[in-house]
Amino acid sequence: MTNANPAIQGAPRGKALSGFLRKSWVLIFLALETIFFCFRSEGFANLNSLQIVLFYGVLVFLLSVAELFVIITGGIDLSVGYILGLSSIVSIKIIVKLVALGVSTPLALLLGTAATLLIGVLPGLVNGWLVAYLKVPPFIATFSMVGVCHGVSELLINGVYAMGLPKLAADIGNGHFLYVAPGSAPVLFQRPEVERGVSVLEIVPNIVVVTAIVIAVFVFVLSRSRFGRHVYAIGGNMDAAIRAGIPVKRRILGVYATSSFLASLAGIVYAFMYVSGKADAGASLLNDAIAAVVIGGASMFGGSGTVGRTMIGALIIAVLDLGLRMSGTPTFDKYILVGVILILAVIVERYMQEAA
Amino acid sequence: MDGESAAKGHEGFLSTKAGRALATNWAAFFLILMLVVFSLTGRNFLSIVNFQNVVHLQTVPFLLAVAETFVIITGGIDLSVGFVMGLVSVGAAKLMQLFLAGGMDPLWAIVLSVLIVLPASLLPGLVNGVVITRFKVPPFIATLGMFGIANGLALKISQGYPMTGLPDKLPDFGNGYILYILPGELLSFFVKPANFPYARIRELARFVPYSFIFIIIVLAVTAFALKRKRFGRYTYAIGGSMDASLRSGIAVDKHLVKVYVLSSFLAGLGGIFNVLQTGIGNYTTFNAQYEFFAIAAVVVGGASLAGGKGRIWSSAVGVLVLAFLENGLALSGVAPFYRYIAVGVLLILAVVIDKFFPDMR
Numbered sequence: 001m002t003n004a005n006p007a008i009q010g011a012p013r014g015k016a017l018s019g020f021l022r023k024s025w026v027l028i029f030l031a032l033e034t035i036f037f038c039f040r041s042e043g044f045a046n047l048n049s050l051q052i053v054l055f056y057g058v059l060v061f062l063l064s065v066a067e068l069f070v071i072i073t074g075g076i077d078l079s080v081g082y083i084l085g086l087s088s089i090v091s092i093k094i095i096v097k098l099v100a101l102g103v104s105t106p107l108a109l110l111l112g113t114a115a116t117l118l119i120g121v122l123p124g125l126v127n128g129w130l131v132a133y134l135k136v137p138p139f140i141a142t143f144s145m146v147g148v149c150h151g152v153s154e155l156l157i158n159g160v161y162a163m164g165l166p167k168l169a170a171d172i173g174n175g176h177f178l179y180v181a182p183g184s185a186p187v188l189f190q191r192p193e194v195e196r197g198v199s200v201l202e203i204v205p206n207i208v209v210v211t212a213i214v215i216a217v218f219v220f221v222l223s224r225s226r227f228g229r230h231v232y233a234i235g236g237n238m239d240a241a242i243r244a245g246i247p248v249k250r251r252i253l254g255v256y257a258t259s260s261f262l263a264s265l266a267g268i269v270y271a272f273m274y275v276s277g278k279a280d281a282g283a284s285l286l287n288d289a290i291a292a293v294v295i296g297g298a299s300m301f302g303g304s305g306t307v308g309r310t311m312i313g314a315l316i317i318a319v320l321d322l323g324l325r326m327s328g329t330p331t332f333d334k335y336i337l338v339g340v341i342l343i344l345a346v347i348v349e350r351y352m353q354e355a356a
Numbered sequence: 357m358d359g360e361s362a363a364k365g366h367e368g369f370l371s372t373k374a375g376r377a378l379a380t381n382w383a384a385f386f387l388i389l390m391l392v393v394f395s396l397t398g399r400n401f402l403s404i405v406n407f408q409n410v411v412h413l414q415t416v417p418f419l420l421a422v423a424e425t426f427v428i429i430t431g432g433i434d435l436s437v438g439f440v441m442g443l444v445s446v447g448a449a450k451l452m453q454l455f456l457a458g459g460m461d462p463l464w465a466i467v468l469s470v471l472i473v474l475p476a477s478l479l480p481g482l483v484n485g486v487v488i489t490r491f492k493v494p495p496f497i498a499t500l501g502m503f504g505i506a507n508g509l510a511l512k513i514s515q516g517y518p519m520t521g522l523p524d525k526l527p528d529f530g531n532g533y534i535l536y537i538l539p540g541e542l543l544s545f546f547v548k549p550a551n552f553p554y555a556r557i558r559e560l561a562r563f564v565p566y567s568f569i570f571i572i573i574v575l576a577v578t579a580f581a582l583k584r585k586r587f588g589r590y591t592y593a594i595g596g597s598m599d600a601s602l603r604s605g606i607a608v609d610k611h612l613v614k615v616y617v618l619s620s621f622l623a624g625l626g627g628i629f630n631v632l633q634t635g636i637g638n639y640t641t642f643n644a645q646y647e648f649f650a651i652a653a654v655v656v657g658g659a660s661l662a663g664g665k666g667r668i669w670s671s672a673v674g675v676l677v678l679a680f681l682e683n684g685l686a687l688s689g690v691a692p693f694y695r696y697i698a699v700g701v702l703l704i705l706a707v708v709i710d711k712f713f714p715d716m717r
Contacts, residue, residue: 076496078648136707137661139433143648147700154693284642287504300494332511339504346493 022352026297026312026345033316037323044326051205057318058211059084059266059282063289064296064314065218065307066262069255071293072222072235074302075131075138077256079145080263080289083123084282086149087267091116092162092277095169105166113268120264121257123149128256132249142256153279162277173272178203207269214265218258219307231255235302288317291338295345316341382709383656383673387680394684401687408565414679415567415633416441416626418672420650421657422578423622425671426615428654429582431595431663432488432495434616436502437623438647440480442640443510444627448473449519449637462523470628477624478617480506485613503647510639519637530632533562534569567629574625579668591615595663652699653678656706677702 021028038045063080070077095112099105123145130141156162180201181192194200222228230251233241242248263282271277296313298305317338324334378385395402420437427434448469455465480502487498513519528548536544538560582588590611593601601608631637640646657674659666678699685695 130704134704134708135711136704139651139661140655140703140707143652144700144703146645146648147696147698147703151693151696151698151700154696155691280643287500290500291504294497300496332508332516334508335504335511336508339501339508342504343487343491343493343498343501346497347487347491350492 018355022355025348025352026295026309026316030312030316030319033323034319037319037327041323041326041328044323049322049326051202051208053315053318053322054208055205056322057314058207058269059285060288060292060314060317061211061215061311062262062266062269063282063285064292064310065215066259066266067289068293068296068298068305068307068310069218069222069231070138070259071290071298071300072231072302072305073252073255074235074238074300075252075255076142076290076300077127077259078139078142078286079123079127079149080259080266081282081284081286082146082149082153082279083120083260083263084267084270084285085277085279086123086153087116087120087264088271088277088281089153089156089162089267089279090119090277091268091271092165093156095166096164099166105168108166109169109172116268117261117264120267121261124257124260124263125253127260128253131256132252150279157277157279162271163275165271165275169272170275172206173269173275175206176202176204177206177209207273211269214262215307215311218262221258222307227251227254232303235304237303288314288338291342292317294342297345297349313345380658381670381673383658383670383677383706387673387677390677390680390684394680394688398684398687399689401684404563405561406683406687408563410679410683411571411676412565412567414675415571415629417646417650417653417675417679418571419574419622419626419629420646421653421671421675422574422668423619424647424650424654425657425659425666425668426578426582426591427495427619428651428659428661429591429595429663429666430612430615431598432612432615433499433651433661434484434619435496435499435647436480436484436506437619437626437650438644439503439506439510439640440477440620440623441627441630441646442638443480443506443513444473444477444624445630446510446514446519446637446639447476448628448631449522450513452522452631453519456521456523462525466523466526466529473628474621474624477627478621480623481617481620482613484620485616488616489609489612507640514637514639516639518639522631522635522637524635526632526635529566530629530634532566533564534566535563537561537563567633570629574622575668575672578622582668587611587614592664595665597664649678649699650675652703655703658706658710660710 043049063084066080067077091112094115095108098108098111103111126148127138127141127145130136130144131138175189175191178186178188179191180186180203181194182198184192189206191202192200222231230241230246233244233246234248234251238248266282267277270281274281292314293305293310294300294313295316296305296309296311298310317334320337320341321331321334324337325331400406420441423437424434451469451472452465455468456462460468484495484498484502487493487501488495493501532546532548534546536542536548538556582591590601590606593604593606594608594611598608653674654666654671655661655674656677657667657670657672659671681698681702682695685698686692
């Protein structure tokens with residue numbers, strides 16, 4: 001959608017350059033930002049930083065893809081943050097219960113995750129039903145869901161954090177895909193025993209691998225599947241979509257369910273990362289998720305946006321976050337800068353489109 | 357359900373005077389119904405002290421709901437009000453700290469800080485308005501950006517802690533009452549009895565907080581401006597049809613900037629009141645969600661997010677509905693988590709019920 005720009009095909013070289021700039025300025029911004037922090041923050045210019053950026057970015061990556069689906073249809077989902085919180089609690093409760101019933105730990109983790117994902121779709125189904133069938137504005141429907149998820153979460157934990165996950169969960173959540181100890185063969189998943197002081201090379205956190213796979217699936221869903229085509233069509237022109245025979249209501253239901261599913265997955269990831277669950281775990285991530293989508297060039301009016309560009313938007317925020325932390329600035333600056341970048345991104349995007 | 361039965365007799369019932377009154381003011385009727393029910397179920401619900409407290413504690417939500425009403429009528433949205441409020445609150449607190457450290461008289465420190473932050477509170481709205489009108493950034497994005505900026509600035513000023521060490525006169529303004537009565541012993545206007553034994557503080561009855569007068573003036577002035585003045589006519593016109601407003605010669609951009617400036621000014625008033633009421637500078641936390649609750653109140657009051665519809669007094673009723681729902685459930689012994697859920701359900705009901713009634717304002 002955003003790439004449909006026939007004007008630059010076969011244009012002279014100057015035009016080609018401006019076309020490149022127009023299409024890729026977000027990527028260029030990300031590159032410049034990364035280079036800036038390489039100089040600014042000591043120890044940032046390091047492959048391990050990249051892993052850390054990705055590790056701490058996964059929650060925003062998942063939530064921003066969730067938000068992207070909804071925003072492409074011209075809607076908004078304010079509930080993703082609290083669905084994340086609810087799922088972090090639900091997953092822990094289920095897993096702890098299963099372990100207490102004597103189910104083996106790996107099986108309990110697997111069953112708990114599956115059950116939480118199933119439960120996690122419910123808020124989205126309700127959102128979608130309210131939006132598509134009862135014509136409640138998405139803003140109101142999903143904000144109400146914030147209240148419901150918050151309430152149910154507090155009901156489940158009664159004022160304390162959900163805790164008690166088996167150690168294996170923390171190992172998965174904070175472990176890496178591949179370990180290389182000096183002088184021995186690489187090991188999958190299991191951190192090799194080494195003497196004190198010997199450093200083990202850790203390659204790609206597990207949760208980053210999981211997130212990458214899931215996001216790859218949703219890249220496919222959005223760009224190649226019929227569902228994805230319908231989502232763009234609905235956001236581009238609702239009337240035309242209805243006249244073209246697209247089951248608009250069912251698709252909108254599907255979109256909010258997808259959003260809720262991804263938020264719920266993020267909740268499980270949160271539980272495995274931090275080995276605890278709380279109602280407002282994702283409260284502050286909502287703005288980052290929306291900002292990532294918008295910085296990635298999606299229009300709030302719907303019909304445009306891709307997972308790839310949304311990921312670049314999310315990376316801009318993730319790099320900013322780690323870069324600022326490593327340069328010793330308080331995280332407060334991050335909120336200001338994300339706000340500024342968010343507004344500038346929309347202005348620049350518009351300028352680039354008009355210059356075309 | 358009320359709405360459904362009313363909808364069935366659409367034509368006949370709604371054309372009657374009573375029907376129209378119910379349709380346009382269902383939130384008010386719902387509020388009355390709620391007050392009756394909670395009076396029966398809630399412990400100590402039906403008392404002047406409780407009512408006074410609930411309304412007094414809603415001063416900031418009232419201000420934010422008024423701000424949101426103007427913006428929503430134009431078809432926009434202002435997500436930044438909650439954090440602008442927090443920013444003004446810590447800004448005023450910072451100034452007071454500085455002035456006090458400079459040896460200034462506490463009263464002057466308060467007055468001077470307020471005089472400085474009040475004009476400053478116009479700035480976020482000015483930026484919002486200019487970004488929205490000149491650079492054509494959707495209101496949702498522009499104000500979400502300001503949401504982050506105001507939040508970051510507030511945290512920078514306060515360093516993430518509530519700001520204490522302010523003049524201890526502050527609550528005299530924010531929590532002052534017109535009438536203090538100790539039954540059979542003393543009666544005092546405006547001044548809290550001095551040298552009052554702390555152990556007997558619960559016997560002291562206080563009536564009519566200053567905040568009532570303040571908020572009634574704000575509501576009356578804004579309602580008058582919205583209903584009777586050109587400012588209000590333009591606001592409705594822009595929300596009703598942007599094109600028609602442009603063609604009829606309304607300076608739409610200029611007016612929108614004014615609306616966002618008004619919104620952030622009201623948020624600023626909220627921030628100042630917050631300092632006066634609590635005696636400390638509070639930054640806004642993420643899960644406070646002031647802006648969303650303000651928007652919720654406006655929607656419960658019958659405004660449409662599509663614009664063109666909404667009234668100040670209805671929004672005020674919306675604030676009271678949300679406040680008494682929470683207070684009433686709490687005093688009826690309902691656990692707090694159900695109250696979050698209840699607010700969500702009520703909000704959905706408000707929108708669905710609104711759909712049964714024809715658009716009218």
